[in-house]
Amino acid sequence: MVGIRSYGGYVPRYRMNRMVVFGSMGWLNPANIMNAQGEKAVANFDEDAVTMASAAATDCIAGFDRESIGGVYFASTTASYKERLCANLISGSLATSEAVRTADFANGLKAGTTALIAALDAVAAGSANNVVVGAGDCRLGKMGSVQELMFGDGAAAMLVGDTDVIAEFKGAYSTGHDFVDHMRGAESKYDRQWEERWIRDIGFGQFLPEAITGLCEKLGMAPTDFTKVIYPCYYGGARKAINKKIGFEGEVVQDNMQAIIGDAGTAQSLMMLAKALEDAAPGDKLLVLSYGSGCDALAFEVTDAIKDLPKRRGISGCLARRAELDSYTKYMVWRRMCDPEMGLRGEEQKWTRWSLHWRWHKAMLGLIGSRCLACGTQQYPPQRVCVNPDCGAIDQMEPVIVSDKGGKVASFTSDMLAASTNPPAMYGSVNINGGGRYVFDFTDCTIDELAVGREVEFSFRVKMHDAVRDITNYFWKAVPVAEGVE
Amino acid sequence: MAEGIRDKVVVLGMGCTKFGERWEAGPEDLAVEAFTECLADAQIEKKDIQASWLGSHIDEINIGKGGNFLGLTLKLPLIPVTRTENFCASGTEAFRGACYGVASGAYDIALAFGVEKLKDTGYGGLPDSPAFGQVQAMIGPNATAPGMFAQIATAYSAKYNVPMDRIKEAMAHISWKSHQNGAKNPRAHLRKPIPIEQIMGAPMIAYPLGLFDCCGVSDGSSCAIVTTPEIASKIKPNDPQVKVKALQVAVSSGEEALYTKWDGAGMITTREAAKRAYAEAGIKNPREEISMMEVHDCFSITEFATMEDLGISAPGTAADDILAGFYDLDGQIPCQPDGGLKCFGHPIAASGLRMLFEMYNQLLGRWPEDRAVKDPKYGLTHNLGGVPNQNVCSIAIVGLD
Known part of the structure; x- marks a missing residue:
């Protein structure tokens, strides 16, 4: 049986009330008051996509034999390197063997689930076992942008293997679209998006239902067979429309944590999955979707083994470790959005050899x-x-x-x-x-x-x-x- | 069994610049200034010097590497110049080299030099440099000297259950006392008495060290000419002789930094070097026999802990002695009679010889009455370089017969 053996989650300690952002930048874009609700998770000054994914992966593999890990996949659109495999950094932090398959998945926001499918396929093919999939993102919107309010930082990780799986993999369906709703050029720091009505109606509103239908047809299931549906989309209206269109109701729909974390890019679907697994019971059927440059849709069925998996820190444990970030300018400095005076001492050159x-x-x-x-x-x-x-x-x-x-x-x-x-x-x-x-x-x-x-x-x-x-x-x-x- | 060099070497002359922000002076100027005074005091000529040891610490600015700086600056006649670098003990190490050169019989007259030009960094505090090598530069903490030394206070408070307020009070007294002494000293950098309230209320640099718990960074140079008692008697037949009684160095073994036994509340190197120095000097009871001290008060907490490490104050009781005035200028063992690093600042390699300069002149009774130590016999100097968990300690004891 191939599936998920364990999961881990990570949300950085700092949370910034969106009104703090609006209080500083609302003058530039007053309409943003519509988006200035709840809070977003903010990576500390010494955190990034790699460290957050490492933290989630560390949570995920707690209690498992490090030597048994056969692969480490990392997904992010905000990796610290374009050339230098970040999966090796995570593998290093986990102290796995170096006889390990490592790969970075990038560029599209669906890369987190794509990495998960790649791991599931590798295990199913027998070419690797116990593959850790970590996704983390730390995306930036420009000062005063919608994205700055909607994006949040976080990570999740899954351990994929063929024994003691807590969620059996039932199948996947994928689409790839050059639908450029969000983009960042190779040299760009900030996200750029096209009109939101278009993203909402064609992007989420059309692609997600298509992926659900595609998966269900492939597996011979009906969407309503699922007991938990996990998909990203921070447009409240679009979520309602999708739920109505497919027939998802109430508790079946996994909360996207937009009000407490924000959209975490490649990590978003896996964070929601990690959160869902915290409360999952044997027999639960999970539908996991990602969105961005297309969609991945995955089906899992929770097994009895979930009762034997020791409690993870998980998303909930991280959410409980909370500190207020009450300064927008501190956020700017931490994310290197400005050029603060660090003193001449701060200018001393530090070589990496x-x-x-x-x-x-x-x-x-x-x-x-x-x-x-x-x-x-x-x-x-x-x-x-x-x-x-x-x-x-x-x-x-x-x-x-x-x-x-x-x-x-x-x-x-x-x-x-x-x-x-x-x-x-x-x-x-x-x-x-x-x-x-x-x-x-x-x-x-x-x-x-x-x-x-x-x-x-x-x-x-x-x-x-x-x-x-x-x-x-x-x-x-x-x-x-x-x-x-x- | 080696017996050390007690009474085998005499300090024939010394020189010391004014310490401070010497914006007008480069290391060459500082060296010439100290050397001119030293040569005149020793009553010899430059050609009589047969070998020299040169202390300097910071490579990034200052004088560069090797011994060439001194040969070039003083136009020394092709004699050996050996650069000694051992953190804050660099000056005392130069002195040790010169003394061993004379005591061994290799040379009749040797020169020990310390020079450090720091005020060209452009920022306060010591220059940021990979002092402990490249690995520690990559994985060591984002630390500064005050932060590393400040931890003595948190560890001491935990070990002896002495409240931080009490430690702060004693630290403030240390700085107050040094400012009192330094105010009288024309060679000191900082020459203002500072009220206790100002010290206690100063901004925090590294918890629990406030601004006045930290010595300044300054420029300076100091040097000594040493010889044998026999030669000194010929050159200065009527003068009392300041003899070297002990010279000891102890370097951290890794135990403090990496092993869990060390309590962090004092320096085991200082304890070891002090034990060896007292043995070399023939001192049985330092609290009764030492007349005065110049210790390494890079931070007030360093001086605080050193009072116990030197075996003067009993473990856990430094605050009691300090606050009772035991180490004040009119106390039983005046500590930092010249104002210490607190008032002189700390041009690293010049400090050890500056301390010896103070002991030497006190022993010879050369200072005006308002800052003279009464009838001193033994003077002790102490340097603590590096950081508390990875340090170099040097102790010198000089005295009259």
Whole structure:
């Protein structure tokens, strides 16, 4: 049986009330008041599509054997690289084997489900098993645009395999249209869209029903056979029309979370699927659709195995970890929409030396340290000579993954001198659970949440962006574990 | 068994520039200024110097690499010049090199030099540089010196259960005291007494360090000419001799940064270097025998922790001694009688020799009464370079017979 074995979700901690955006930019486009309802999820200054997809994938594979992962697919239209496979960054952060099939899916918003179909097909064909599909997006509209209000940041991930599947794959149907409702040229930063009435009536209103019909005919099913229907479309009127046209009613239609997250591009359908799986019961029939440059339609049937899958953090867990972003200008700086003064200290050149990076890529991407075979001391970064002053054994090390171990704060500070787009820079010594210590940046917190002894978990983040060379570097930061929240 | 170099080397002369934002002076100007004073004090000629050690830390600006700067600037006659770079201990390392050169019998007279021109960076604080290599530059925290040292305070507070308010109070006293001393010193960079309230109310730089908990960055140079007691007796037959009693360096082993045993509340390198230095100098009870100190107050919390690391204040009690005035100029062991890094600023490699310059002149009773330490016998200097979890500590003890 081929299908989904596990799922994971990610929503960044920061949420911005759309009235904050409108309050800053409404003067330019007063009609946007219609769209200024609810809030949108905003990636932190050190997050992007890659880190969010990594976080969702980390959530997804919790409890699964990393060595069993045979593929890592990444879907996004906002990947940090055009040349450098971002799936390898995610695979690295998951510390999978490097004998793994990695691929990036891009450009169309349906790329998330296309990656999922590719994974399902690969497993069905027996050419790969346990393929992680991660999708993340962090799309930008111009200042004062509709898109700026409607888009949100987020990610989701699915583990596709042939055993213990929680949702059996029943089939897929796809369309491809050069229907340019949204586009970004190869050099462009911001989304550009055509008239919304056209997008609504022809795009969503016509293509989604066609894809549903296409899938149902292929599978010999009726649309009303499905107990949950998952499709993106943030036009309320269009959703009503589609539901009426096909016959979807009430609870059958999965909420698109537009009011609390926003449209997350390639990740949107998979985030909705992840959310649906949180509450799914055996026997549920799921219809998953994507939209953008065409449509993918997929059918799943939830199995008894879903009862055995330990609870994921999921979309709900992330939604519960929430902080208000009350500054539009901070959002602009974080998304590099403007050119703030970072001081001369911020202008110092930081080189990325790729041959060095290659020697250290497992330690950096996977947070892989070493454990001394002589005395058992775990340490990070990996050492040749054991750091235990009572041991000091040379070259008696085995690799050890510490990314999932978490730790405790040993000392901390918040630094106004360090150049940062999110000052103060917070960092401190963290005693890694199981042994070893390193000074990590803290993120997703304020100084008030830091204390000696506070539990932290590790999160894969953007470590540094070199604007001169357009290099985004990734490393792990420590996030205080919120009390009372999983 | 090695016994160290106690009493084998005499400081024959020293020089020290005014420290500060020396916009008008390059490193060459600073070096000539310090050297001219030093040569006159030593009562020798340039050609008598047989070897030199040159401390400088920052490569990105300042003097570049190698020993050539000193040879070229002072027109030294083809003698060896060895550049020493060991973070904030760079100046003391130059001194150690010169002293070992003399103590070993390799040279009769040697020159130790420290020079650092920092105020050409264009921004406050130390230059941002990959000080710990390229890997740490990629994965280490987005940190600055104040932030790394500030963590001593959070760790200390947790370990000894001393409230942060109490630590802040003691840190403020440290800075207040140094400003009191520095105000009297014409060579200091910052020469204004600062009221405690202003110190306590200053803007935060790196929690819990406020503006006045941080020393400034400045330009400066300091140097020493050292020789044997026999030669010193010939050159200056009627003068008391300031002898080197101990020179010790300890460098972090990785235990602090990567192993979980270190408490972060003080520097184990300082404790180790102090133990070795007291043994070399023959000092049994430092709290009773040390007359005065110049310690590495890059941040007030560093001085705070160092009082315990040097074995002067008992663990967990530094705040008590500090607030009781034990380390004030009129206290039992005056600490930073010249104003310290707090008032001199910290041209990295010049600082160690600047500290020795203060001890040397105090021992010789050369300072006016308002800033003179009474009848000193032993003076201790201490440098703590790098960051607390990855540091270089140097300790020098000089004294009269």
